[in-house]
Amino acid sequence: MPIRKLSIYLTGSIIFLLTVNSIQAQDEVRLPAIPFKLHWDNTPVKHTVSNNTLTIVAGKETDMFRDPNVTYNTDNAPKPLFTPDSNFVFSTGIRHSFTSKWDGGAIVIIEDSLNWIKFCFEKDYTGARRVVSVVTKDISDDCNSVAISGDLVYYKVAKAANVITLYYSLDNKKWFLVRHLQFNNKKDLKIGFLAQSPTGKQCTVQFSAIKYEAKKINDPYAGE
Numbered sequence: 574m575p576i577r578k579l580s581i582y583l584t585g586s587i588i589f590l591l592t593v594n595s596i597q598a599q600d601e602v603r604l605p606a607i608p609f610k611l612h613w614d615n616t617p618v619k620h621t622v623s624n625n626t627l628t629i630v631a632g633k634e635t636d637m638f639r640d641p642n643v644t645y646n647t648d649n650a651p652k653p654l655f656t657p658d659s660n661f662v663f664s665t666g667i668r669h670s671f672t673s674k675w676d677g678g679a680i681v682i683i684e685d686s687l688n689w690i691k692f693c694f695e696k697d698y699t700g701a702r703r704v705v706s707v708v709t710k711d712i713s714d715d716c717n718s719v720a721i722s723g724d725l726v727y728y729k730v731a732k733a734a735n736v737i738t739l740y741y742s743l744d745n746k747k748w749f750l751v752r753h754l755q756f757n758n759k760k761d762l763k764i765g766f767l768a769q770s771p772t773g774k775q776c777t778v779q780f781s782a783i784k785y786e787a788k789k790i791n792d793p794y795a796g797e
Contacts, residue, residue: 602653606783609655617651627780631768639713654765660789664729666781671696673773684758733789748796
């Protein structure tokens with residue numbers, strides 16, 4: 574191969590590899606507390622990582638829900654996800670400004686598009702800041718729990734064999750059980766974070782104090 578053609582070929586190859594690596598880097602999220610790479614399912618408007626805090630900006634009309642009335646099915650909320658161990662405990666603080674109805678940040682556990690759990694800190698239909706859990710097995714079972722006065726709450730999700738338990742805390746120390754259920758997945762699960770703004774223009778969600786442990790809890794009421 575002539576030197577000029579070889580030079581053009583090598584230059585093109587380097588540009589191609591740099592482009593591929595750049596795309597892969599943009600698709601990946603790395604957090605100190607999680608020993609796995611996270612990959613985006615739906616791209617956010619913006620995201621940043623600072624130490625052990627992840628901030629996600631969800632765009633206009635973003636959500637993840639399968640309405641029992643079968644009139645509203647959507648899954649376009651940005652979600653960085655990873656494949657966890659078979660048993661795990663995963664927790665984070667969730668904070669946002671509750672600008673529009675249904676604005677929220679969540680931990681998600683996903684088998685596929687028809688089988689998933691969304692554990693959300695959400696602005697509800699009354700304007701309250703509420704702990705909400707959505708268990709979807711083809712259709713979403715939407716459960717509103719306790720109202721929170723502030724803009725920050727801590728969430729914990731524990732998986733022990735085929736049982737998943739959801740908790741919330743106001744201080745990241747004392748945990749209250751919200752939901753305790755069987756989730757008999759046939760495919761590998763993915764877990765991670767979600768930001769949504771179903772009726773708004775944008776929602777910025779901050780996930781802090783992120784913690785992940787590969788372990789099986791012994792006491793579902795204590796979460797340990």
